[in-house]
Amino acid sequence: MTTRMIGEPIPRREDPRLVTGQGRYLDDLGAGALQVAFVRSPHAHARIVDIDVTDALDVDGLVAIYTYEDLAAADEAGSSHLSEPLPLLIPHPDLTHPRTAYPLARDEVNHVGEPVVMVVATDRYVAEDVCDRIRVNYEVLPAVVGLDAAIEATHLVHPDIPGNIGAHMVQERGDARAAIAAAPHRLELDLEIERSASMPMEGRGVYARWDADDRTLRVYTSTQAATSVRAAIAAKLAVPIDRVEVIAPDVGGGFGVKVVHPWPEEVLIPWAAMRLGREVKWTEDRREHFISSAHERGQKQKVRVGFDDDGRLLGMEFQVWHDHGAYTPYGLIVPIITTTQVLGPYKPGAYRGEFWSLYTNTVIVTPYRGAGRPQGCFAMERTMDAIADYLGLDRTVVRERNFIQPEEMPYDHGLVFQDGRGLVYDSGNYPALLDKLKALVGWDSFAEYAEQARAEGRRVGIGLACYVEGTGVGPYEGAHVRVETTGEVVVATGLTTQGQGHQTMLAQIVADELGVPVERVTVTTGDTRRFKYAVGTFASRTAVMSGNAAALAARKVRAKALRIASEALEVDPSDLEIVDGVVRVRGVPSSPGAKTEIPLSTVAVLSNPLRYAFDAEAARATQFAVGGSSEEPPVAEDDEPGLEAVDYYSPPRSTFAAGMHAAIVETDPETAEIKVLRYCVVHDCGNLINPRIVEGQIHGGVAQGVGGALYERMVYDSAGQLLNASFMDFLMPYASEVPTVETDHLQTPSPLNPLGVKGAGEAGVIPAAAVFASAISDAEGFAITRMPISPSELFELRERFAAGEIPPLRSRSGHISGEGRFVRAKEDSR
Amino acid sequence: MTPDRGPTEQTHDISLTVNGVLRQARVPARRLLSDCLRHDLGLTGTHVGCEHGVCGACTVLVNGQPMRSCLLLAVSVDGSEITTVEGCTDPDGSLGPVQRAFMECHGLQCGFCTPGFITTIAAYLRRNPNPTPEQAREAIGGNLCRCTGYQNIVASVLRAAEIMREESGDAGVPAAGHGRGERA
Numbered sequence A: 001m002t003t004r005m006i007g008e009p010i011p012r013r014e015d016p017r018l019v020t021g022q023g024r025y026l027d028d029l030g031a032g033a034l035q036v037a038f039v040r041s042p043h044a045h046a047r048i049v050d051i052d053v054t055d056a057l058d059v060d061g062l063v064a065i066y067t068y069e070d071l072a073a074a075d076e077a078g079s080s081h082l083s084e085p086l087p088l089l090i091p092h093p094d095l096t097h098p099r100t101a102y103p104l105a106r107d108e109v110n111h112v113g114e115p116v117v118m119v120v121a122t123d124r125y126v127a128e129d130v131c132d133r134i135r136v137n138y139e140v141l142p143a144v145v146g147l148d149a150a151i152e153a154t155h156l157v158h159p160d161i162p163g164n165i166g167a168h169m170v171q172e173r174g175d176a177r178a179a180i181a182a183a184p185h186r187l188e189l190d191l192e193i194e195r196s197a198s199m200p201m202e203g204r205g206v207y208a209r210w211d212a213d214d215r216t217l218r219v220y221t222s223t224q225a226a227t228s229v230r231a232a233i234a235a236k237l238a239v240p241i242d243r244v245e246v247i248a249p250d251v252g253g254g255f256g257v258k259v260v261h262p263w264p265e266e267v268l269i270p271w272a273a274m275r276l277g278r279e280v281k282w283t284e285d286r287r288e289h290f291i292s293s294a295h296e297r298g299q300k301q302k303v304r305v306g307f308d309d310d311g312r313l314l315g316m317e318f319q320v321w322h323d324h325g326a327y328t329p330y331g332l333i334v335p336i337i338t339t340t341q342v343l344g345p346y347k348p349g350a351y352r353g354e355f356w357s358l359y360t361n362t363v364i365v366t367p368y369r370g371a372g373r374p375q376g377c378f379a380m381e382r383t384m385d386a387i388a389d390y391l392g393l394d395r396t397v398v399r400e401r402n403f404i405q406p407e408e409m410p411y412d413h414g415l416v417f418q419d420g421r422g423l424v425y426d427s428g429n430y431p432a433l434l435d436k437l438k439a440l441v442g443w444d445s446f447a448e449y450a451e452q453a454r455a456e457g458r459r460v461g462i463g464l465a466c467y468v469e470g471t472g473v474g475p476y477e478g479a480h481v482r483v484e485t486t487g488e489v490v491v492a493t494g495l496t497t498q499g500q501g502h503q504t505m506l507a508q509i510v511a512d513e514l515g516v517p518v519e520r521v522t523v524t525t526g527d528t529r530r531f532k533y534a535v536g537t538f539a540s541r542t543a544v545m546s547g548n549a550a551a552l553a554a555r556k557v558r559a560k561a562l563r564i565a566s567e568a569l570e571v572d573p574s575d576l577e578i579v580d581g582v583v584r585v586r587g588v589p590s591s592p593g594a595k596t597e598i599p600l601s602t603v604a605v606l607s608n609p610l611r612y613a614f615d616a617e618a619a620r621a622t623q624f625a626v627g628g629s630s631e632e633p634p635v636a637e638d639d640e641p642g643l644e645a646v647d648y649y650s651p652p653r654s655t656f657a658a659g660m661h662a663a664i665v666e667t668d669p670e671t672a673e674i675k676v677l678r679y680c681v682v683h684d685c686g687n688l689i690n691p692r693i694v695e696g697q698i699h700g701g702v703a704q705g706v707g708g709a710l711y712e713r714m715v716y717d718s719a720g721q722l723l724n725a726s727f728m729d730f731l732m733p734y735a736s737e738v739p740t741v742e743t744d745h746l747q748t749p750s751p752l753n754p755l756g757v758k759g760a761g762e763a764g765v766i767p768a769a770a771v772f773a774s775a776i777s778d779a780e781g782f783a784i785t786r787m788p789i790s791p792s793e794l795f796e797l798r799e800r801f802a803a804g805e806i807p808p809l810r811s812r813s814g815h816i817s818g819e820g821r822f823v824r825a826k827e828d829s830r
Numbered sequence B: 001m002t003p004d005r006g007p008t009e010q011t012h013d014i015s016l017t018v019n020g021v022l023r024q025a026r027v028p029a030r031r032l033l034s035d036c037l038r039h040d041l042g043l044t045g046t047h048v049g050c051e052h053g054v055c056g057a058c059t060v061l062v063n064g065q066p067m068r069s070c071l072l073l074a075v076s077v078d079g080s081e082i083t084t085v086e087g088c089t090d091p092d093g094s095l096g097p098v099q100r101a102f103m104e105c106h107g108l109q110c111g112f113c114t115p116g117f118i119t120t121i122a123a124y125l126r127r128n129p130n131p132t133p134e135q136a137r138e139a140i141g142g143n144l145c146r147c148t149g150y151q152n153i154v155a156s157v158l159r160a161a162e163i164m165r166e167e168s169g170d171a172g173v174p175a176a177g178h179g180r181g182e183r184a
């Protein structure tokens, strides 16, 4: 028997290359290419008065200098569209005031880091020398930095966009305000989350070659959306799309930032390559990545809830002020996700979600792993904790009482999700997840531990957070599966890979569907030469979308193989099976060469009737070798040559994964240092394809969550300078900061797709800020409402708490509450 | 605006023994060792994640010591022995112990940081062949990874130590926790 591969934690197919330095990342390509550097705006908001290149012209090795004027001239001379703003990728009727950047700044710059001049030279060192000698004169304008300034709107980012408001959107189900007003209890929370960023270890990069003889353009780019980049380049440069090939080589992490496209550089580098007739390459450096790619997370929130004596939500109003930076190429995806996924595993009663998406003179905001969900989760979970505290209930009890129950699935929230489809949860078992989490972290015995710790003069706290994540959003992905005449199986899908092990995971699926050893399956992703139709890698969608597409394509190939084999073996296809790459009659012991079996390689040969033989295998398919009726055409009417198939998977809507995290923290009574003692994850992403890869995704997500909760923030000064634009100053966690993650899984299959899978890529990061806020609040005895939190901020909060400026929590683990009762004990004994 | 001139910057001839092979390059004085390895010698396994000495992706061994090649000028290590990730394989070209451990423990995802970890760990295990889980975590404390959360890299350090002990026929003192499951 072929061992079943789906569900096996097999090692990754991509690793031998990557661990020996044989990976091919963007900057590893194009050894002889010309190199590009950019002059970028040093001001957050300014008018460009003039650009003087005189001093730069005699630098040895300079090849070309381009400004906006050159783009305009090119458009005028040809049919390119480079002088127009970059596309608005995801329009939305509520995005009433969209704005996108020009590839090179036109008259105005709107954030530090916006590209103004492109320099092409023989190498990067020279290109940067040239940049140093270019003088750009600016008339500096007042900068709008931070949400308060954006809301206040004393100054405008774009003079024609009133109030700095790009969009205002409301979604409502029921009359939330009335429900809150009528509720027995009400609470109001003001919350805030600061900016962070994807920060992959490899920045962006583009390398282009134009073949003037063949009139084809090949572009390598470190992207999450190769097919869309291809379409964008074809449109912008006016090259027929059939003459454009886009390839995502090995990509050193993405986490969302590389799904934005076309970046200015993705159209400018190919344009320069065509213009100069030379290979041209640009590799982003770290400072560029900080100031000219994208950030996320920055929001202010207000929650108003009404609830009954048991803590059940009756109505919830959620208002969000979302900082989207200088431009809106990615539309409203992030705030839409925040205001829909805020609901998590709960029934909110009546719900009203409202957001304002606001311009600031800072780097653009586009999805970063979690894509608005961490903020939504933070809001809801802080609310659950607040309700528990208000009523003196255990935090898990309030959650339990608000859960959507397994028998209520599918559950329709009556809202529209980020994919334009209904927010309908397909499956899930939230009570079971919570039970698992409580067991894993030892929730019920924590109070005892906390009391003991307190007796020793230590402060510890426990926190938890629950989330539901819409994954596998459409519209579709496809896959091509072919069995070669060698018996090797090649698979291609159009979306791209940034380290998630897609080549392994997809090979496992195809191996199972076809009945071949996984070692014989080779997968290509993100290469438009191999597969032209795709959407991209985001929203934890690859396993769901390309996974199911690959399964469907493989099933077609299997059916064809069985049909051809059944003719050759003269048995009914239903009596055949494929084991270890051999089609054979069920129940008959294997005997190679017998009339009861035929290898897939031979089936592949027979699938393609030949006139010419090029090797011994092919000779078996030539016209005088194959028999058959001379009345029928060698390729039947609705058949095709080759043992291959393409299929697509397009779901009706997203599938919803879920999980719950708990953390135990210790805060130093003197220094306010925050130490993570334990971090527990229970997770349900439906059927697991490769548990080891899923586990790795969770570990990585949690690490980013820890960073976002305790360390990472973008520190802008009031002039819009990013003060910590380096790895020295932006505190990305090292191994010393990331806890060991303890995990447990539940597998509730999705009824929406053939494999029953849900996405897993973003899960780990979503609840982290909420979990830590919960745990630190528990340790300190007052509510944390703003993330991330540093020791010095916690120290200041303590001082304000001591001064009576912050109200105490009533219920804490291992504490006697203000009224002198041990709050947890009552509710814990369910 | 397209003057095309050849570079006339002053250059220096240097020789390096890279992964046991004598290599020569003609480089300007300001050429970083990382760029020299990657672009002059074509050894692109050494990656640059920050070029300011913080992430460790560019770590190579200079005369056996782990160093950040983005902080070294190529001319300053003229005559040195350099080991890059390409040189961390076994003599027959198969995966070396640290490389095998990374594969077995799922110690990498995108793989961009991995070369810096592998060189760092290879050097570390030579000094301390029998680390505890805490020491293993400490050993990788200067390298950034954005994908893995480090847990499986810690496991990889321990597994690599185990492989090296197995290969040297020395059972050694078993370090606590091995393979995939590092426990705090």
Ligand code: FES
Binding pocket: B047, B048, B049, B050, B051, B052, B053, B054, B055, B056, B057, B058, B059, B068, B069, B070, B071
């Ligand atoms: S590239 Fe050298 S330390 Fe980051």
Ligand code: FES
Binding pocket: A201, A252, A253, A499, B107, B108, B109, B110, B111, B112, B113, B114, B144, B145, B146, B147, B148
């Ligand atoms: S594996 Fe991607 S940065 Fe470490």
